[in-house]
Amino acid sequence: MTELNDHYDHYGVTSADDPYSWDDPHRLKERIVTELVTVRERSLTYTDADDDLLVRQHSPLMSPLVWDLAHVGNYEELWVLRAVGGMAPLRPEIDDIYDAFKQPRRDRPTLPLLPPGETRRYLCGVRGRVLDVLDGMDPEAMRLDGPDPLRVGGYVFGLVTQHEHQHDETMLATLQLSGHPGLVPEGGLPTGRSIGPVAPEIHIPGGIFTMGAGAASPWAYDNERVAHRRHLPGYWIDRYPVSNGAFATFMADGGYDDPRWWNPRGWEWMRRSGVRAPLFWARDGDTWSRTRFGRVEPVPEDEPVQHVSWYEADAYACWAGKRLPTEAEWEKACGGHAYPWGDRPPSVGQANLGNRAARPAPIGAFPRGASPYGVEQLIGDVWEWTDSWFLPYPGYRSFPYSEYSEVFFGESYRVLRGGSWATHPTAVRRTFRNWDYPIRRQIFAGFRCARSEV
Structure with a gap:
């Protein structure tokens, strides 16, 4: 992660509680970096487990966790590096494997999936290039009246960030089905209020x-x-x-x-x-x-x-x-x-x-x-x-x-x-x-x- 942290330091990560500044492209770039850092830390935390847990299918309704992890990297490559950055495919042979519409969940364990270690290296390689694309993006193209809808408001980065967060929630559902006891915080929550037998x-x-x-x-x-x-x-x-x-x-x-x-x-x-x-x-x-x-x-x-x-x-x-x-x-x-x-x-x-x-x-x-x-x-x-x-x-x-x-x-x-x-x-x-x-x-x-x- 050292190489990626150098990119993050270039912008200076802002507080996730700051409101978006859609009309200030530089602040928007800072916010995008914050979002990318947050979601990737979340994905890696939920998959910080033995390889056996990651490669097994815990329910036919769900993918192996390692499939979800590589899929978010492949999705990011497709939309940021290729569609916006104009780059050649990094691993074209895996596109079909991680295509959610071509591969039903029940069949994904039978695919030649990238092993967990190789998956993490692939994600790191994609993310470094994604940050390069963000760094080189014309700020004017990110304004809300810009001509390219993938760049307007940093849309493509919102697309891949939200997509990864959605898969992170899916990973949590998979972990719940697996019965795995770890990787889950036990933080405090506010107390409720008595509402009686019938909710108002x-x-x-x-x-x-x-x-x-x-x-x-x-x-x-x-x-x-x-x-x-x-x-x-x-x-x-x-x-x-x-x-x-x-x-x-x-x-x-x-x-x-x-x-x-x-x-x-x-x-x-x-x-x-x-x-x-x-x-x-x-x-x-x-x-x-x-x-x-x-x-x-x-x-x-x-x-x-x-x-x-x-x-x-x-x-x-x-x-x-x-x-x-x-x-x-x-x-x-x-x-x-x-x-x-x-x-x-x-x-x-x-x-x-x-x-x-x-x-x-x-x-x-x-x-x-x-x-x-x-x-x-x-x-x-x-x-x-x-x-x-x-x-x-x-x-x-x-x-x-x-x-x-x-x-x-x-x-x-x-x-x-x-x-x-x-x-x-x-x-x-x-x-x-x-x-x-x-x-x-x-x-x-x-x-x-x-x-x-x-």
């Missing part, structure tokens, strides 16, 4: 709001655009995500045994799969325990429930006499800024992000992160399932490649919003859209409920 609701008045990302978010993905006006009738939304304790009440009331609460496809999936509780939960006498990164511990009643599928979330909402919010309702509940609390990046007192403690924070732990309507914990803790399919916005245009968003549009994937405790702050905002199959449970997903005004 917030009324969101009807009216028009702006949905999606505009020019103020140059690093937003294509599926977050185009910002457009939407009208919503008034509705109610839960102040907090649904807690473990509340979900356990649904289970104790026979929630998994009553088809009245279940989407027909969900009922069929649940009966076929034998699911009877959130993933990683097990009954321990009269209580529930969970396995969290190899540790068995009591299920905390005051944490948001996680590792539930969309079908389980939908069933709970029906049982509670409510429904899941649409993604438009979720986004409107955030208010109109980049984050529920405003436009400054998240602070430790506003949201649980970046793997501070490898778990959600207690319900009510972040009143400073509330939206103008008073809805809390919208960002961080757990990804929140919504009732919406993953579909394009009006005026959508694929950029910079159709395989990121366009190929997934349709009624197969449900939208999730808000990020989780494992999501890095750079990879989440009010407009950020995640998506997955409604049966997925290995992701750090929970939910909150909503109901119509009348």
